[in-house]
Amino acid sequence: MSNLSLYNITNKFVELMDKVEEGEITEEEYNELGEILALELKNKSSNIIGYVKNSESLLDAIKNEEKRLSDMRKIGESKLEKFKQYVKENMEKLGLEKIKTELGILSISKNPMSVEIENENEIPKEFKEEIVTVKVDKTAIKNYFKETGEVPEGARIINNKTSLRIK
Numbered sequence: 001m002s003n004l005s006l007y008n009i010t011n012k013f014v015e016l017m018d019k020v021e022e023g024e025i026t027e028e029e030y031n032e033l034g035e036i037l038a039l040e041l042k043n044k045s046s047n048i049i050g051y052v053k054n055s056e057s058l059l060d061a062i063k064n065e066e067k068r069l070s071d072m073r074k075i076g077e078s079k080l081e082k083f084k085q086y087v088k089e090n091m092e093k094l095g096l097e098k099i100k101t102e103l104g105i106l107s108i109s110k111n112p113m114s115v116e117i118e119n120e121n122e123i124p125k126e127f128k129e130e131i132v133t134v135k136v137d138k139t140a141i142k143n144y145f146k147e148t149g150e151v152p153e154g155a156r157i158i159n160n161k162t163s164l165r166i167k
Contacts, residue, residue, distance in 0.1 A: 006048070009041050052166050 004012065016033055019025045024035070091099070091108055099106040117123065141155050150158050 002046070006041075006044050009044060010038060012037050013041075044072055049166050 020030045095107050
């Protein structure tokens with residue numbers, strides 16, 4: 001019976017229960033087969049836990065590596081931006097607007113027009129746009145339900161979900 005899938009072990013348990021109810025096997029046979037299936041389930045469960053923990057460890061390592069690479073990219077971008085600013089400042093000091101090389105051209109050009117806000121309160125209303133955001137507080141609804149037993153209109157309380165926990 002070894003190497004049964006979790007699905008097959010579950011089905012074998014159901015079959016075993018049916019055979020006992022129909023009197024096809026003795027209680028001794030039931031106990032013997034039940035122990036074998038329980039052992040299979042225990043072994044399979046250990047494999048499941050191992051697989052889940054291994055997968056979680058791999059995903060944590062990937063997340064950590066993503067963060068490390070992201071931090072490294074941000075540092076690199078910052079250094080590059082500072083270097084470009086340094087080259088631009090030196091070209092301006094020397095009065096150079098363009099330097100041609102065999103690899104490319106360094107040039108200083110005027111940026112497009114932009115607006116900088118110095119004091120938002122002084123800006124006339126015609127140049128402001130009001131943005132309203134509404135967010136439903138699910139925690140407040142849950143607490144209201146716990147206190148009163150009532151569910152606000154437009155909401156539904158869900159209390160039948162389950163999850164697998166591995167410790």
